[in-house]
Amino acid sequence: xxxxxxQAAMRFYGEAINxxxxxxxxxxxxxxxxxxxxxxxxxxxxAARQAFEKTWRRIAEETYWLEELSWVSxxxxxxxCIYQFHxxxxxDGEPRAGSGRGTSVLRREAxxxxxxxxxxxxxPVHAG
Numbered sequence: 066x067x068x069x070x071x072q073a074a075m076r077f078y079g080e081a082i083n084x085x086x087x088x089x090x091x092x093x094x095x096x097x098x099x100x101x102x103x104x105x106x107x108x109x110x111x112a113a114r115q116a117f118e119k120t121w122r123r124i125a126e127e128t129y130w131l132e133e134l135s136w137v138s139x140x141x142x143x144x145x146c147i148y149q150f151h152x153x154x155x156x157d158g159e160p161r162a163g164s165g166r167g168t169s170v171l172r173r174e175a176x177x178x179x180x181x182x183x184x185x186x187x188x189p190v191h192a193g
Contacts, residue, residue: 067177068093071136071144074171074178079131085121087114095172095179103187124161127154131167144171144178150185164188 068074074093081089091110100107100116107116121127129152138145146169153162165187172181 069176069178071139071146071171071178072134074180075131075134075146075169078169078180079129082129083127085127087117090117093178093180095174095181098180099182101182101184103185124152124154124156127152142173145169146171 068077078090078093081093094110094113096110097108098110098113100113102116104116104119107113129150132149132151134146134148136144136146148167148169149164150167151162151164153160155161165185167186168182168184169180170182171178
């Protein structure tokens with residue numbers, strides 16, 4: 066599976082993340098991906114897998130989505146978008162929701178676009 070544009074890669078990411086299966090995300094992640102979350106920095110596929118799976122265990126029935134994507138840079142080999150992210154689910158048996166700001170950096174690898182970096186800044190969690 067390949068992505069002809071960074072926009073296609075981000076659309077896929079926004080849908081695949083709700084499967085709660087890390088394997089579903091692999092087509093869009095670079096092997097050297099770096100995630101910066103409020104819970105820490107995660108370098109590479111194995112570290113990213115652990116971070117995602119920990120989150121999915123903590124937030125039951127989670128739904129995650131992106132809004133207001135704005136492409137601040139787009140070239141032949143790299144692209145950067147900023148956005149608002151949102152989630153809702155059940156934490157410790159209670160409905161919860163959250164949101165924040167995100168930045169994703171994508172890189173063209175051969176004829177494919179991959180996420181090489183994501184930085185999320187979460188706002189305070191509130192009752193859902």
